[in-house]
Amino acid sequence: MNQLLELNQVVTGLSSGIPCHIEKFLGAGGQGEVYQAKLGNQSVALKWYFPHYLTNDPLIRNRLQKAIEIGKPTAKFLWPIELVGSDKSDGFGYIMPLRPNNYVGIIKLMSGKVNPGFNELIQACYQLADSFLMLHSKGLCYRDISFGNIFFDPSTGDILICDNDNVIENKSCEGGILGTPRFMAPEVVRGEAVPSTNTDLFSLAVLLFYILMIHHPLEGAKEQNIHCLDAVAMKKLYGEEPIFIYDPQNTSNRPVPGAQDNAIVFWRIYPNFIKDLFTRSFTDGISDPQNGRVRESEWKKAFMKLRDSLIFCGSCGAENFYDADTYKMTGGKAPKCWSCNKDIALPSRIRIDKNVIMLNHNTALYPHHLGNDYDFSQPVAQVVQHPTNPNIWGLKNLTDKSWNITTTDGTNKIVEPNRSVPLVVGTKVNFGRFEGEIR
Numbered sequence: 001m002n003q004l005l006e007l008n009q010v011v012t013g014l015s016s017g018i019p020c021h022i023e024k025f026l027g028a029g030g031q032g033e034v035y036q037a038k039l040g041n042q043s044v045a046l047k048w049y050f051p052h053y054l055t056n057d058p059l060i061r062n063r064l065q066k067a068i069e070i071g072k073p074t075a076k077f078l079w080p081i082e083l084v085g086s087d088k089s090d091g092f093g094y095i096m097p098l099r100p101n102n103y104v105g106i107i108k109l110m111s112g113k114v115n116p117g118f119n120e121l122i123q124a125c126y127q128l129a130d131s132f133l134m135l136h137s138k139g140l141c142y143r144d145i146s147f148g149n150i151f152f153d154p155s156t157g158d159i160l161i162c163d164n165d166n167v168i169e170n171k172s173c174e175g176g177i178l179g180t181p182r183f184m185a186p187e188v189v190r191g192e193a194v195p196s197t198n199t200d201l202f203s204l205a206v207l208l209f210y211i212l213m214i215h216h217p218l219e220g221a222k223e224q225n226i227h228c229l230d231a232v233a234m235k236k237l238y239g240e241e242p243i244f245i246y247d248p249q250n251t252s253n254r255p256v257p258g259a260q261d262n263a264i265v266f267w268r269i270y271p272n273f274i275k276d277l278f279t280r281s282f283t284d285g286i287s288d289p290q291n292g293r294v295r296e297s298e299w300k301k302a303f304m305k306l307r308d309s310l311i312f313c314g315s316c317g318a319e320n321f322y323d324a325d326t327y328k329m330t331g332g333k334a335p336k337c338w339s340c341n342k343d344i345a346l347p348s349r350i351r352i353d354k355n356v357i358m359l360n361h362n363t364a365l366y367p368h369h370l371g372n373d374y375d376f377s378q379p380v381a382q383v384v385q386h387p388t389n390p391n392i393w394g395l396k397n398l399t400d401k402s403w404n405i406t407t408t409d410g411t412n413k414i415v416e417p418n419r420s421v422p423l424v425v426g427t428k429v430n431f432g433r434f435e436g437e438i439r
Helices: 051-056 060-070 106-110 118-137 197-213 231-240 261-269 272-281 296-308 324-329
Strands: 010-013 019-028 032-039 042-049 082-085 093-097 150-152 159-161 310-312 319-321 349-352 355-358 381-385 393-397 403-406 412-415 420-422 428-430 435-438
Touching (some): 032 093, 042 051, 106 150, 118 150, 118 159, 118 197, 118 296, 272 324
Antiparallel strands (some): 032 042, 150 159, 310 319, 349 355
């Protein structure tokens, strides 16, 4: 196929007049082609539209211009910077930041080509919830939350969101796509609604479920019984008769062992508070779209709680989760590792206000844990091992202020900066605004 632009061709910023030099062809999609280009001394990505796409979506230029004027919601969005044109080529395109090579598509997670840990998956989910909260707070709707538009760094969980030329003002009918099959809200599938921030919430929940469970939330026995998953069948499965695979009131669509094992295995791993949010997303969120969907802020809070719940199996090293509800129900019985099925010796934990943080060998506390919500700028404390006795662990003060602690016998002590509090059950640490108790 002939490329729309030639290598070394120069296109021009339509508002700045700055030349942009085409360096490399990166790929093509349904809307156009993407190139690596040079804007001054900066490497950027450039998307140039197919002529037929511009004919089918005549309002794309207007949407892009609005997006550029509004500005990117966060740095996680590979947001349009400027429209570009050329005397040599028909149509136009736009430039955006270039995606670094260490970011891969979510589809690689689904196919098993990358295998990040739970901590990285949680980070990706948290950043997705936060990013779309920022987008929605600007009165914008993404419309097409799906695998193809999300990239992440498997080593950190950091995410980037591309294809932001699909973004529109909330509930606008201004052309463009309705979404990606399997991710669209049921009311959009049925043709009863246009994309909005509220339908984005459903698509976001599907994506989060995929990331954590490596499976679709509506694909159970009903999907297995479909011989030909054509447009009619998909409309019925995802729009007319959507049933959550773990609907507590309807067991007709449970995952099929041997065919849908990811959903079976991973669902058992996560704590109840995460499963409850997914259950709400795909039960109340389907029957009552306006009021039943989980908000981005709820996901953010839940993912931070999930990260604080991480524990490690002492036998095989696998990451597991501490579930306070299950721990209480079993009378404090040691949890079983999902990987090797051996008992897990729980580490020390600290309760700060209403939050419980597991104190693993690599745990750090941040301003977030001490009342400054979602501030992870610098750690304020770190679990450390005693320099001469490896059996003793402590919580090191990384701030420039002293802590007041109360030991189990009622003695008050001062822990200066760069000193540590032994992880002894019952010790209370006054961080200033909040007090924590080691358990």
